[in-house]
Amino acid sequence: MDRKYKFILQCAAFMATLMSCIVFAAPLGLPPVPIPPDNPITPEKVELGDKLFHDKRFSSTGEVSCANCHDRAKGFSDALPVSEGINKLKGTRNAPTVINAVYLKTQFWDGREPTLESQSAQPFINPVEMGLQNHDPILKIVQNDPEYLKLFERAFGKSGSEVTMVEVEQALATFERTLIGGNSPFDRYFYGGDKTAMSPAAIRGLDVFINQGRCVSCHVIEQTQALFTDNRFHMIGVAAHQMPKDLGELSAAVEHVRQKGADIAVLSDPKTSSLGRYAVTRDLTEIGAFKTPTLRNIELSAPYMHDGSIETLEEVVIFYNNGGRVNETDPVPELLSGGIRPLNLTDEQQSDLVEFLKALTSPEFARQ
């Protein structure tokens, strides 16, 4: 074999090994992965978290794991408008992708949990998700299953009754911290200097994204990195018709949250869900405001918006072009964020914008 060819093969093998391992360094276009000091990333913890993430026994029916709604093959989402948990029970919100969730300052659409760790414990005990009464069934499994005894010992130096939900949450969060995706055609074009990485239409779409489309003001692109989110909460007009119309309805929704807790209340009723950030902060200026999601890998996670009410990227662009309305004739919601207004984009600008959004897909997560 030609020596040069052999060398290339060796390099390729080395690269493949690297790719299959945990990617600690951030890919092109993303900042370093924030890692909490009390939960460093180790390969053992990632392996454990991966297994926990896919374990269907952590649901009341034994049929639902985290991966049901956060499926690698579907961009770590579920391709449904709103997620389905045990017994096909429906929630009220679209499953957000786990890819790059590590960079978000709060978790869930309303930011009701501050970290990946604290977020990970909630779906197990939500009646429309994994349906457990409490976390005891999980502990019973991880404290007794021979495979978990081994994995927890390796990851935390603990096994049996020493294992608590803290370790379960830390392992899940650690696995999720490895699900990062940059290096998209946009990244190679914008940060990598490869002017051929995006199509001419996508390049025109980037201009619309930054200028007339006003997208960049919330879906942030910076000089050295792009998270495509401002980590803030905005009322952009989605599901405005669901929102409480008067004080009576608002009080009822708040009472619902007070009695059931935010996690259960917002996923069980569209009206309570429509409170958005308000359910967490009770700040009148945040009624109906939801977290800006990242746009990375957006092509993989249709349908869109917090309630999955818009099917395609083309329709999402029309929604924004209409100033936060599905149809131009729909009423303008009173509480609409001041950043949302009609954009007057031409058909070509709108299709260019969609092309740009499709250039945000990371190769390792792209559909094969």
Place this chain on the structure above:
Amino acid sequence: MKIDRRTFLKTAGTALVGSALPVSLVKVAFGAADSARDFTFGYISDAHIQYIKGKDFVRNWDMGLKRSIMEANLLSPRPDFFMFGGDLAQLGMKEELDHGLDIMSSLRGEVHYVIGEHDYYLDLGEYWQEKIGPLYYSFDHKGVHFVVLNSILTYDGWTHKDWDSPMDRMKAMARLDNPEGSPFMVGEEQIAWLRKDLEKVNKGTPLCVFSHSPLQKIFKGWNFWTEDAEKVQALLKPFRKATVIYGHVHQVQYNQIGNITFHAVMATAWPWPYPESYRQAASCLPKLTVHMNRADPFFERDATGWQYINVMDGKAAMHYQLPDNENRSVVYNHRTGYPEDAKYQDYADRVPPQKHY
């Protein structure tokens, strides 16, 4: 003492913000002896509804007013009444006042109106009086005496000079830094009325005066100014608890002059910068005021808003509702004798504002 004061303010701020929860059920305990007399009212101001043509009005200003009304309608427990602080219209036109009143009609609760210069200088308040009511008046509520003044009058010579048209006069008064402009004033006739109105009020009765312009002198170039402010202040001086609340400046401002506490309210239309950032003329912005952070112009509502006001022991606690910005509470501290921001008053707690515009 410092820690005590801060603890007091933070507790006061938190408890009051709690009253915004629409859990009609939150009991707000002020701990005051006659807390039965404490109450809340809402304050919306400076909507600047602007007519374009046909049926078109400036969308941004419409949205600001509608948003504040929607929020105010969701406030619980319900405020006892609302104030509108002036500048409902941009150029005093009937179309603007009608459209503004149409939007205001969705506000649930009794509303008292203060007139602003943008409502006045086209027809000198004629249509306002026909549709809304008198330009100055007083009323009593739960032991507090409220006075509404028309503070945006000016010298007769200016008002009645040889204008090409009433709209010329309106536009001249609306213009900032107008070298041909004229300062606001309350005027002798109204001051005489105020003297008489206050004569019958016990000096221990809490007094609250609403005006459009500040009844103090801050910045002349933008008419953050009332020419005869001292004369009005002199009439308020005998009252043990006097508060002045004004619009016009579109920003958080507060001050204490002797016994009189001053608070500004937000605009629903747009924010003004602080005059300190603008060096062409002397600015006397009260030292007490902790600036708001600069608005992000992308978010049209940033640094606009409205407020609900708790009256506790006869003094105002301002709660600024600021979408896309951080809500603020400015609470009168009976111990220090002046209003303080519940969170940022101490220098150590402040976030340095951006001052370039």
